[in-house]
Amino acid sequence: MKRGFSKEDILMEDEEILVVHKHAGTAVQSARFGQMDLEHELLNYLAASQGQRGRQMPYLAVIHRLDQPVEGILVFGKKPQAARKLNEAMQKDRMEKIYLAVTDGKPERMEGKLVDYLKKDGKTNRSEVVSKDTPGAKRAELSFRVLETSQGPEGTRSLVQIRLKTGRHHQIRVQMAHAGMPLCGDSKYHPAAGSERGDDGLALCACSLSFAHPRNGKQLQFQVTPEGRAFSGFSCGREK
Numbered sequence: 001m002k003r004g005f006s007k008e009d010i011l012m013e014d015e016e017i018l019v020v021h022k023h024a025g026t027a028v029q030s031a032r033f034g035q036m037d038l039e040h041e042l043l044n045y046l047a048a049s050q051g052q053r054g055r056q057m058p059y060l061a062v063i064h065r066l067d068q069p070v071e072g073i074l075v076f077g078k079k080p081q082a083a084r085k086l087n088e089a090m091q092k093d094r095m096e097k098i099y100l101a102v103t104d105g106k107p108e109r110m111e112g113k114l115v116d117y118l119k120k121d122g123k124t125n126r127s128e129v130v131s132k133d134t135p136g137a138k139r140a141e142l143s144f145r146v147l148e149t150s151q152g153p154e155g156t157r158s159l160v161q162i163r164l165k166t167g168r169h170h171q172i173r174v175q176m177a178h179a180g181m182p183l184c185g186d187s188k189y190h191p192a193a194g195s196e197r198g199d200d201g202l203a204l205c206a207c208s209l210s211f212a213h214p215r216n217g218k219q220l221q222f223q224v225t226p227e228g229r230a231f232s233g234f235s236c237g238r239e240k
Helices: 038-049 080-091 171-178 229-233
Strands: 010-013 017-022 071-077 096-104 111-121 126-130 138-152 155-164 204-212 219-223
Touching: 010 219, 017 038, 071 080, 080 204, 096 171, 096 229, 111 171, 126 171, 138 171, 155 171, 155 229
Parallel strands: 071 204
Antiparallel strands: 010 017, 017 071, 096 155, 096 204, 111 126, 111 138, 138 155, 204 219
């Protein structure tokens, strides 16, 4: 079930940055007309906390995004200089993002690296694995490690840790499905899973984010425990 933003979702805030736990079902930006997105929720929060209601909106830079059905940690820049340094860290691969996912079945390999070429179809909002020489193809790389495998009423499921090397459209969902490890609750790339807006939701969470503070260089790390029901059968910080 979708949860709206609240102050309890703020993992850290100072003059330069705002680190937030985004819940599944919330769009980061450009939500449908009449639907609030996280960016504007945070702008309203900052305006109220800084006493700026009715005046000029405060500065807030979106550094990276998560798909609407994906839960996880995001960092925003509150000053242009901070945003510039955070964007530089993203571009130079100095920001580590770790995901947890639940996949259907038991993977053939317990760990490995996936390298594919993906092409996005803007009309269908889908990406697919294509050959390297396909016009518009972009290289996509991730590494994965199976942490646990569980047998339950839904069949065999696995808890997988994923580290992104690149950031492509629907990258984890596409590459994992192509490799025979489809994500639970992902109707777009795993139709047998049912609707990703169902009770279980999409079993993907950006659970860890590490980066250097843009002002003082101090290394910061943030973690959240996945809320999705598909994670409840695993020992990832939740009771079974």
